[in-house]
Amino acid sequence: MDGPVIETTAVHMRYASGEMSVEALRGIDFVVAAGEFVAIMGPSGSGKSTLLSILGCLERPTAGSYRIADEEVSAFDERKAARVRRERIGFVFQSFNLLLRSTAAQNVELPLFYAGVGREERRERTRAALEAVGLGDRVDHLPRQLSGGQQQRVAVARAIVTRPDVVLADEPTGNLDSHSQDEILELLGDVHAQGATIVMVTHSREVAEHGTRIVHVLDGLIDADEAVARVAW
Amino acid sequence: MSGLEHVLLALQALRANWLRGLLTALGIIIGVASLVALTAISAGAQEGVASDLRRLGPNIILLDGEFVTLPNGQMTATDRTLTRGDLAAVAQLPAVTAVGRRQLVEMTVSSGRRQTTTILTGIDETFQRMHNYAAAQGRLLTAADDREGREVIVLGSKPAQRMFKGAPAVGRTVRILSREFTVIGVYSTKGNLGPDDLDNQALVPITVAKRVLFGGEAIQGADVQVRTQAQVVPTMDEIDALMAERHKITSGSGEDFSTEDQTQIITAAAAATSTFKTLTLALGAIALVVGGIGIMNIMLVSVTERTREIGIRKALGAEPSRIQAQFLVEALALCVGGGLAGVGIGLVAARMVAKLAGWPTLISPPSLIIAFVSSVVVGLFFGYYPARRAARLPPAVAMRYD
Numbered sequence A: 001m002d003g004p005v006i007e008t009t010a011v012h013m014r015y016a017s018g019e020m021s022v023e024a025l026r027g028i029d030f031v032v033a034a035g036e037f038v039a040i041m042g043p044s045g046s047g048k049s050t051l052l053s054i055l056g057c058l059e060r061p062t063a064g065s066y067r068i069a070d071e072e073v074s075a076f077d078e079r080k081a082a083r084v085r086r087e088r089i090g091f092v093f094q095s096f097n098l099l100l101r102s103t104a105a106q107n108v109e110l111p112l113f114y115a116g117v118g119r120e121e122r123r124e125r126t127r128a129a130l131e132a133v134g135l136g137d138r139v140d141h142l143p144r145q146l147s148g149g150q151q152q153r154v155a156v157a158r159a160i161v162t163r164p165d166v167v168l169a170d171e172p173t174g175n176l177d178s179h180s181q182d183e184i185l186e187l188l189g190d191v192h193a194q195g196a197t198i199v200m201v202t203h204s205r206e207v208a209e210h211g212t213r214i215v216h217v218l219d220g221l222i223d224a225d226e227a228v229a230r231v232a233w
Numbered sequence B: 001m002s003g004l005e006h007v008l009l010a011l012q013a014l015r016a017n018w019l020r021g022l023l024t025a026l027g028i029i030i031g032v033a034s035l036v037a038l039t040a041i042s043a044g045a046q047e048g049v050a051s052d053l054r055r056l057g058p059n060i061i062l063l064d065g066e067f068v069t070l071p072n073g074q075m076t077a078t079d080r081t082l083t084r085g086d087l088a089a090v091a092q093l094p095a096v097t098a099v100g101r102r103q104l105v106e107m108t109v110s111s112g113r114r115q116t117t118t119i120l121t122g123i124d125e126t127f128q129r130m131h132n133y134a135a136a137q138g139r140l141l142t143a144a145d146d147r148e149g150r151e152v153i154v155l156g157s158k159p160a161q162r163m164f165k166g167a168p169a170v171g172r173t174v175r176i177l178s179r180e181f182t183v184i185g186v187y188s189t190k191g192n193l194g195p196d197d198l199d200n201q202a203l204v205p206i207t208v209a210k211r212v213l214f215g216g217e218a219i220q221g222a223d224v225q226v227r228t229q230a231q232v233v234p235t236m237d238e239i240d241a242l243m244a245e246r247h248k249i250t251s252g253s254g255e256d257f258s259t260e261d262q263t264q265i266i267t268a269a270a271a272a273t274s275t276f277k278t279l280t281l282a283l284g285a286i287a288l289v290v291g292g293i294g295i296m297n298i299m300l301v302s303v304t305e306r307t308r309e310i311g312i313r314k315a316l317g318a319e320p321s322r323i324q325a326q327f328l329v330e331a332l333a334l335c336v337g338g339g340l341a342g343v344g345i346g347l348v349a350a351r352m353v354a355k356l357a358g359w360p361t362l363i364s365p366p367s368l369i370i371a372f373v374s375s376v377v378v379g380l381f382f383g384y385y386p387a388r389r390a391a392r393l394p395p396a397v398a399m400r401y402d
């Protein structure tokens, strides 16, 4: 894969509710090459989460172009968008977003289920993914029976179980203590090392420096773009 | 993904939230149960009419004499205006196939210390045959019992139960006034004729009844059977004319007899039960609709409650049609489960009504199927709208929902 995995051109996002209208993104040109690990930083309300949900096809931009691997996806309907999400993308959210009444294994299995993977293979890959995040012994636990860090590890397992090209993470360590934060960052590092492209939103410079590149968003626009110097590792 | 997996997924969601599911299904359960029970009861009443006709005997005219009025203006207690000669003349009418005599009075009968009030009915064998009496225990009355004036008695199920409490009645003796009658049989249940409970009777040979209980010569009443239902009304007119002639009744002076069509009494009751049936069906339908609205309500609430979950599922790649299917299957499972439970509870309720209230109930398979199918249709209908709504939420919006 040589071309960019992700490429947005002049992406705008306007939220209109009644009289009020907010322009969350005001012309984003953003390119991510295959194998990059991009950290997005910026003040609260600057549009980071909005950008990420457009990248993840969770909503459509109100204007502009968005291509994934040269496919124009910005105008995809719900069905096609769902296909892109399950075939190419894995999500990790700040608030974990696990199904609270389903076990760890059931949560991790879900994307495979929607991708039409057979029962046996589903079970096998689910187990492998949970083992990869160090939760081989917690498969039948409900989210409330797990710590925050463990829940986020389940979420990471769920994001990678389909082996997506792109993993999108919105403040994945925002709710975690520093120990759990390190575990999650290490896991994302592994996923990256195995070839996935990662885009991660964070408020922490320290966390952002785990990436290969840091993009700064301000007021719905990209403000700065810096490469991370590989020093320590 | 196979259909089975859809079902399993929906069932998993239901199991994870069984209380909410139960509350939802409750609406359907109550709707279907009341529909099943109510139709069973009204069908029982309806069937009662049809089988009344079979059981009570077809094409029968009830001919009754009035109490004899003495010259001083008082009425006698037992004498009636109907005579043997009258009955012989009626029997000569071409359409008439049988004339059965009856003479009845409410009376206390007793066995040992147990006593009960029943309609003591003196009858002849023709009457018994005409009305399709059948023996449940022992035997019925015979012409010989009548001829030889045997003091024997055939009990209805009610007095038999009240005096003997389920113990065999045949061979026991029953005291009426100061005389002892031997129980020779108990006849099968006959139900009601209009307001009269035909199971609360005790049958004795009419000659014995007249000799020891009534006295007097005149006959209280007779039942006249004709060949076909079509002959009933014309024959009634003929009997009226004949009786008027024999009793020298000129138009204007009061008739001292009356004729009645037994079928009319039965169908009059039928008219009442058919109104009852319509009413109960309407009630059942209302219950079902209320149950359906309950389902819709809960499904809507559950969509709101589960908006985040739906967002998550869609973020993980679920197509709208899948979310929709999940909710439909969930609604369907609730309705099928609720429908089955409702049918079961309805059947039990119908049996309990039959047992406790003594109403006849009739469980007709079509009514079960209708109740069940309509519950599923209601569930699908009300499940569909919330399912669509759920499926159309954009995931980014849905997940932000708190």
Ligand SMILES: Nc1ncnc2c1ncn2[C@@H]1O[C@H](COP(=O)(O)OP(=O)(O)OP(=O)(O)O)[C@@H](O)[C@H]1O
Residues within 6 Å of the ligand: A015, A016, A017, A022, A023, A024, A042, A043, A044, A045, A046, A047, A048, A049, A050, A051, B397
């Ligand atoms: N669904 C929505 N409807 C209306 N306005 C919205 C919606 N989503 C986001 N916004 C607005 O768009 C702007 C950008 O929001 P966004 O969530 O992208 O910020 P963010 O950079 O992720 O902030 P934070 O660091 O606090 O998470 C904000 O002003 C927000 O109020």
Ligand SMILES: [Mg+2]
Residues within 6 Å of the ligand: A048, A049, A050, A170
């Ligand atoms: Mg955000």
